[in-house]
Amino acid sequence: AQSVTQLDSQVPVFEEAPVELRCNYSSSVSVYLFWYVQYPNQGLQLLLKYLSGSTLVKGINGFEAEFNKSQTSFHLRKPSVHISDTAEYFCAVGNTGNQFCFGTGTSLTVIP
């Protein structure tokens, strides 16, 4: 069995400030990790993913995430946020056993 925990349901941050959205997972097998973003009134789209190799993954719109196996984390970061980054962010984990699950989401609000 596997699960994903996003501890922060809402994160307000001022424009041009850095942000970190936290994601922790549990799984008994090797995992693939994803961050998806859902802009208001739109469908989900992939931000970035970790499959293997380098633990630092860069995605679209200046976001990056780091896979930390010892801490079972995959936190999402951006050094300077824009108003347009206001959205819902979902962490997800899949494994070789074809199980796939999403976290409950973090609502990022960028304040002008």
Next chain:
Amino acid sequence: GAGVSQSPSNKVTEKGKDVELRCDPISGHTALYWYRQSLGQGLEFLIYFQGNSAPDKSGLPSDRFSAERTGGSVSTLTIQRTQQEDSAVYLCASSRTSGNYNEQFFGPGTRLTVL
């Protein structure tokens, strides 16, 4: 090319009625997923198809929920005798294969409201 499409975009129904939700995946994608998104509860996995078969039905919340996929393409999710707690946004996604290293492409969703 065209993305994943879902219809209807909105559905309002009365408690006890049956509803059918449709998903058209990206052409050539063999894997198809259904999720339910409720306010404050994230995405709940319902079912996935590899081709026309559904190896994992574990997420369906009750026997009132069923899904089928024909021709390895279009899928329908049917909810019988709808209840108010079925109100949610139902999302469909497709990917090239069922391997979980593949990106899932999501449709815009169907917002279901059960009165």
